[in-house]
Amino acid sequence: MFLRLVSDSFARRPRHKLLTGAALALGMAVTTAALSVALDVGDRLAQEFRSLGANLLVTPQADSLPLEIGGVDYRPVNAGGYLPESDLGKLKTIFWRNNIVGFAPFLDVPVLAETDSMQALLRADLKPDLKLIGTWANRSVSVPGGRAFVTGIEKTNPWWHVDGTWFRDDLAECIVGTNVASRRKIKVGDDLLVFEIKSINPPVTLNPAPLVALFGDAIDSSHLRRHDSLISHLRDNLSKRREFDKESLQHKLRVTGILSTGGAEDDAIVAPLAVAQQIAGKPQEYRRLYVSALTKPEDDFGRRDPGTMKPDELERWSCSPYVSSIAYSIKQVLPGADVRVIRRVAEGEGQILTRVRTLLWLVTFAALLAAALAVGASSAASVIQRRTEIGLMKALGAGSGTVGSLLAAEQLLLAFIGGGLGYALGIFLARYVGQKIFGVAPAFSFLVLAVIIVLAAIVTLLGSAIPLRRASRYEPAPILRGE
Amino acid sequence: MPDRKMFWRMLRRIFTSNRGRLFVILLALGAGAALTAALLNLQIDAKRRITTEFRAFGPNVLIVPKGTSSSSSETLPESIIHAVPVNLSSGRVSVSTALYLVASVSVAQSGKSLSAVVAGTNPLAFITVSVRPGSAPPAGSNEPAPSLEHVCVVGARVAQQIGVQQDADLVLANGNHRESCHVASFSETGGPEDDHVAIGLRAAQRLADLPDRISAIEIIVPGAPGAIQGYIADLQRLLPDAEVRPIRQFTEGEAKIYNRISGILSYTVALVLVLTALCVMAAMTNVAMERRNDVGLMKAIGGATRRVLRLFLAEAALLGFIGGVLGAALGLLLSIWLGKQVFGVAARPRLIVYPVAVALTMLVSIAGAYPLRRLASARPASVFRGEP
Numbered sequence A: 001m002f003l004r005l006v007s008d009s010f011a012r013r014p015r016h017k018l019l020t021g022a023a024l025a026l027g028m029a030v031t032t033a034a035l036s037v038a039l040d041v042g043d044r045l046a047q048e049f050r051s052l053g054a055n056l057l058v059t060p061q062a063d064s065l066p067l068e069i070g071g072v073d074y075r076p077v078n079a080g081g082y083l084p085e086s087d088l089g090k091l092k093t094i095f096w097r098n099n100i101v102g103f104a105p106f107l108d109v110p111v112l113a114e115t116d117s118m119q120a121l122l123r124a125d126l127k128p129d130l131k132l133i134g135t136w137a138n139r140s141v142s143v144p145g146g147r148a149f150v151t152g153i154e155k156t157n158p159w160w161h162v163d164g165t166w167f168r169d170d171l172a173e174c175i176v177g178t179n180v181a182s183r184r185k186i187k188v189g190d191d192l193l194v195f196e197i198k199s200i201n202p203p204v205t206l207n208p209a210p211l212v213a214l215f216g217d218a219i220d221s222s223h224l225r226r227h228d229s230l231i232s233h234l235r236d237n238l239s240k241r242r243e244f245d246k247e248s249l250q251h252k253l254r255v256t257g258i259l260s261t262g263g264a265e266d267d268a269i270v271a272p273l274a275v276a277q278q279i280a281g282k283p284q285e286y287r288r289l290y291v292s293a294l295t296k297p298e299d300d301f302g303r304r305d306p307g308t309m310k311p312d313e314l315e316r317w318s319c320s321p322y323v324s325s326i327a328y329s330i331k332q333v334l335p336g337a338d339v340r341v342i343r344r345v346a347e348g349e350g351q352i353l354t355r356v357r358t359l360l361w362l363v364t365f366a367a368l369l370a371a372a373l374a375v376g377a378s379s380a381a382s383v384i385q386r387r388t389e390i391g392l393m394k395a396l397g398a399g400s401g402t403v404g405s406l407l408a409a410e411q412l413l414l415a416f417i418g419g420g421l422g423y424a425l426g427i428f429l430a431r432y433v434g435q436k437i438f439g440v441a442p443a444f445s446f447l448v449l450a451v452i453i454v455l456a457a458i459v460t461l462l463g464s465a466i467p468l469r470r471a472s473r474y475e476p477a478p479i480l481r482g483e
Numbered sequence B: 001m002p003d004r005k006m007f008w009r010m011l012r013r014i015f016t017s018n019r020g021r022l023f024v025i026l027l028a029l030g031a032g033a034a035l036t037a038a039l040l041n042l043q044i045d046a047k048r049r050i051t052t053e054f055r056a057f058g059p060n061v062l063i064v065p066k067g068t069s070s071s072s073s074e075t076l077p078e079s080i081i082h083a084v085p086v087n088l089s090s091g092r093v094s095v096s097t098a099l100y101l102v103a104s105v106s107v108a109q110s111g112k113s114l115s116a117v118v119a120g121t122n123p124l125a126f127i128t129v130s131v132r133p134g135s136a137p138p139a140g141s142n143e144p145a146p147s148l149e150h151v152c153v154v155g156a157r158v159a160q161q162i163g164v165q166q167d168a169d170l171v172l173a174n175g176n177h178r179e180s181c182h183v184a185s186f187s188e189t190g191g192p193e194d195d196h197v198a199i200g201l202r203a204a205q206r207l208a209d210l211p212d213r214i215s216a217i218e219i220i221v222p223g224a225p226g227a228i229q230g231y232i233a234d235l236q237r238l239l240p241d242a243e244v245r246p247i248r249q250f251t252e253g254e255a256k257i258y259n260r261i262s263g264i265l266s267y268t269v270a271l272v273l274v275l276t277a278l279c280v281m282a283a284m285t286n287v288a289m290e291r292r293n294d295v296g297l298m299k300a301i302g303g304a305t306r307r308v309l310r311l312f313l314a315e316a317a318l319l320g321f322i323g324g325v326l327g328a329a330l331g332l333l334l335s336i337w338l339g340k341q342v343f344g345v346a347a348r349p350r351l352i353v354y355p356v357a358v359a360l361t362m363l364v365s366i367a368g369a370y371p372l373r374r375l376a377s378a379r380p381a382s383v384f385r386g387e388p
Helices: A002-010 A014-052 A085-093 A117-122 A178-184 A208-218 A221-225 A227-240 A273-280 A311-318 A323-335 A342-385 A385-395 A400-438 A446-473 A476-481 B002-017 B019-057 B079-082 B146-150 B157-161 B201-208 B225-237 B250-290 B292-300 B303-344 B353-377 B380-384
Strands: A056-060 A100-113 A128-133 A140-142 A148-151 A161-164 A173-177 A191-197 A250-261 A268-272 A290-293 A337-342 B061-065 B096-105 B112-122 B151-155 B169-174 B177-186 B197-199 B216-220 B242-246
Touching: A002 A400, A014 A446, A014 B250, A056 A323, A085 A117, A085 A140, A100 A148, A100 A273, A117 A178, A128 A221, A128 A323, A173 A178, A173 A191, A178 A250, A178 B061, A191 A268, A208 B151, A250 A268, A250 A273, A290 A323, A290 A476, A290 B353, A311 A323, A311 B380, A323 A337, A342 A400, A342 B019, A342 B250, A342 B303, A385 A400, A385 A476, A400 A446, A400 B250, B002 B303, B019 B197, B019 B303, B019 B353, B061 B225, B079 B096, B079 B177, B096 B201, B112 B157, B112 B201, B146 B177, B157 B177, B157 B303, B177 B197, B177 B201, B197 B201, B216 B353, B225 B250, B242 B353, B250 B353, B292 B303, B292 B380
Parallel strands: A128 A268, A173 A250, B112 B197, B151 B177
Antiparallel strands: A056 A290, A056 A337, A100 A128, A100 A191, A100 A290, A140 A148, A161 A250, A173 A268, A191 A250, B061 B216, B061 B242, B096 B112, B096 B169, B096 B216, B151 B197, B169 B177
């Protein structure tokens, strides 16, 4: 009888039920969308913050202080420590390996670069005039016991723009900074000759005078044009004089792109790490490593020194992706390394992320409130409009409890149907918004479904509770009379 | 004009006859208007506030001598700083000047020494992101007080290598020039500051023997990405002798993040506003449908459908106006409070939000009463009989 009454009510007033259900579904849809986006936005934004580049810097513990002003290091080349490149795969074996978005090792060497070898040799003073930055553009690193991981400078320094293409890590190619390119009129496709200078202290000096003595007056423009034979001749002579190392006198790098970064790199050459290692005579070694990691904003707990923590606290600390706990676990796999948090990036990120999250939860809460109001109002309306029906039921001997549970059952049924439909619609909305803003749809979450169904039930019941209470006090006679 | 008089009298009656009903309607409309005003205001304010939050990333624009970085010995005259405009509509621009030099640093107590980059900065410790407890820069470091001349902030790595403690004394030497300073705190930023010893600008200028010269100006420009680009272009025009360089890592990153955040805010706020409108409309429709009998009665005693309808729509508009005016005022107050909760700074009320919220409320209220039109075809008799 009870079920029949409920189904009868749906069948008798389909349009009315449809309207109430639609209001419910709409409200729940918006709630679902807002909730899905708010749940997802932290991760998405954290990802977005990676466009600021690396937030961790790894340097050798034994390194000397860099004396760098405006991108120029005033320290002798061989001073300081290095780290082995072969350890880098281990970065993807730490507990937070999936949070490591990318990393790139760096090795800087001062070099002398010219497009023409004759010009280089004719310079009175063979001081290195450029910095060659060796790094990975896009390199596949083999992870111990796992797959390869592709990483490089494009992940850690996304604001570096290359006009042309990046160099390939296994070839003798390079990209040159825009200032260097314009000053020396270097174009994409040119060959750049990079001369290594073993030591700048004291600088190797080479006067054109002995060359003139060697070749007489032959050094003129015609020689510059067919300089290849001349350079080999020179190389023989020079190696005899032990001014240069014979094998690595020069490196020929093909320019594949012009780099613009807005920073000191505009005055440098960027080449594969292997090339820099060869020039510096430091095979398989690097000096700086930038790591870009997804992190959780640091709170007071995250800022504590792990050395002073109790074991259970330490466990909790290292199981949260705080930037400092990621730094800590990187330090564990890279012996001899000093891992520092780039505070400027990490702190700002944490602060903004927290603010935006709070803001979005606030807006979501407002959405919830508005949805509750809308749904509550429409259920209240649906109860009020059925006053005569309630009066009739009571006149026929139904108690307040029976009437109440009958209406509640109807409302709940409506809540489940409307909530379910609203959820489906809301997921579409959330996908649309996510796609539009981040290019990625938010992850599907059962938590949201559960929250939505429960919410729909609570809101409809609350919305109809007040009119139901009033309805239970109705006297059947005046209602039936239409008063 | 008895017609109009009658119209107003009937309207007045509507307001005075049923106080309870009036209260419910004003509550619904007011709540909607409050939510609309609060969210709109918060959204405008939040976008602006987010750009000020980017301050946390530190400087985003650099002024350096032209053609620098291959020969960093070039410097700028210090007076150039007066040409930098500091008051923008998006907030105040923070400016810091710096002079860098390599000097020999030694600890007075232990005699240990090494060469390090000495950064003479004004104000001292511009970026205050160091978090090590007790390592906060001295209070009031924003003002270049004379007492700070002999105070230095030592980078974490310098401190580690030279083995210096807090409150120790450092002696900085460059050629014949010597300066001594008192270690006030340590900075650990993960950036180049870790390898620097920061001292007052004047002390650094004496040390380098470059009075009134600086090597760089660091600027924190708040504002939306477009505004920052405009500022950089203006600054370059004002300072033709220097190079104005955006620190692209931050300007580009900030632009990207700003666009995302403002996008997500706009979308969610739009969603919530649509929902609020639907909610208020549902409530208004519900209330309006209760007036079936009134419409029926008016028609029965000879009211033309259009006039009856106009009466009810006018009522709805008036209610929307009152609800909107009250609710929007409440909403603006609410957004001020919410802004304080989220950003720690009260949101500045935007006056444009007020009329917009009121107009939206009226619109929704009228739209909510519009289903009464359906009654135009209803026959009075069947309405009275209570037929659906």
